[in-house]
Amino acid sequence: MIPAAVEHVRPETLDEALDALTDPEAKALAGGQSLLPVMKLRIVRPSVLVDIGRLGLGGVQLGDNELRLGALATWDTLESAPELKRPSLAALAGCAAEIGDLQVRNRGTLGGSLAHADPASDMPAVVLALGAEVVVRDARAERKLSAEKFFLGPFTTALAPGELITEVVFPLVEGSGSAYAKVEHPASGFALAGAAAHVTPDGKRSVAVTGVGAHPFLLPADADPLDALTEAEIYGDRFAPTEYRRHLAGVVVRRALDRARENMEKAA
Ligand SMILES: Cc1cc2nc3c(=O)[nH]c(=O)nc-3n(C[C@H](O)[C@H](O)[C@H](O)COP(=O)(O)OP(=O)(O)OC[C@H]3O[C@@H](n4cnc5c(N)ncnc54)[C@H](O)[C@@H]3O)c2cc1C
Known part of the structure; x- marks a missing residue:
């Protein structure tokens, strides 16, 4: 067409x-x-x-306390950037490496993915689990939105008409580890279920899932993530009915948490 x-x-x-x-x-x-x-x-x-x-919005800037990724940073950039080769940010590079194919990773961008808000896209789970802020601007002003408040529904975000995402800012937590895991749809490569996990040396953990609901979402921090999944509203379709998808979500949550803990040990 x-x-x-x-x-x-x-x-x-x-x-x-x-x-x-x-x-x-x-x-x-x-x-x-x-x-x-x-x-x-x-x-x-x-x-x-x-x-x-x-x-000029494609930059990767690593500071002492935060990582700033330009909205136009491509998946290939995130996969290969030396600044991201640290255990606390492993979810970013690992997730980018699993998106689409070589052509998609050469062209597709962080800002485009977040703004498009496909409920099965991968990177929103990472942005949520790492507690990022999305910086947006229109012709009059700039504002910052927490990732948690950004995704509102399928292909729907908190972006107002005329607003552009300019960058995404990730807080850095010393000694932490993160990881992304997904079971992908064999035809499209999008997540049937995907999970990002971030664990910190003081025992805190943050887990977000994608591909399983109207939009990617954080699991409650005060509950066991697997128990939280049994309560969550999970989407089903002919590729993965609700209870099978819930099972897949549990599998990827466990994998992401195990890999995030392994990454944290590498940081120690
Ligand atoms: C074959 C194929 C396989 C794919 N597989 C996967 C996969 O496995 N996992 C996955 O997550 N994704 C996958 N994708 C989607 C891919 O990651 C896209 O790159 C991404 O969803 C959109 O990024 P883009 O830069 O191409 O945005 P565009 O297509 O240029 O834009 C998408 C939307 O976002 C808006 N937009 C773009 N940039 C901004 C900005 N900075 N601020 C505000 N609005 C903006 C545009 O106006 C448009 O509405 C796949 C795509 C294809 C074609």
Whole structure:
């Protein structure tokens, strides 16, 4: 299928891009891996595509207390960045390495994935488990949203019209370990069930799941994660009915927690 004709602009600055996005029918174009397929199916017909590829938003900045990832950081960047080769951030690189195929990992971006909010996408679980904040801007102001408040439903986020994700900020916890595990759909590679876990030396743990509900979500911190899953509202379809998916969720949660603990031991 060929998409409908669309105007394409390629701003050189963030302000120009945000200005172009004040048009309610405009859409940001990042890697195009999710947007172009829905445009080809004519599910989405933007008046103008605002290509954000020249805004310099692809950086990886590791500070003393936080990691800042630009919205345009690709999966390939996250998989190979030396800054991410530490046990506390292993979930980021490990998850990126499991997304799609080589072409998708070369083009697909962190910001595009979070904004698209496919309920089976992988990285939202990692962003949740690592307690990240999503930095968003429109033509007037910037705001920060906790990952927990960002995902609202299938393909629905807290982004307001005209807002762009500019970066995602991850707090660093000394000596911690993290990991991502998924059982993927054999045809699409998306998560039938995916889990990200983050464990810290003081015994805290944070576990988020994806592919199993209307949107990725954190399991309650004060309950055993496997007990929490028995209570959770789990989605089912013909590929994985509810109780089978609940079982898969338990499997990936256990794997993610075991690997996160192993990674924490490497950090010690
Ligand atoms: C064959 C194939 C296999 C895939 N497999 C997987 C998989 O296994 N796991 C997985 O998680 N994903 C998978 N994906 C999806 C892939 O990860 C996409 O890259 C990602 O979902 C979207 O990123 P993008 O940069 O391509 O965004 P685009 O397609 O450019 O944009 C997607 C949406 O986000 C908006 N947007 C983009 N950037 C921003 C921004 N900075 N701020 C605000 N809005 C923005 C766009 O306007 C659009 O609505 C797959 C895709 C394909 C084609």
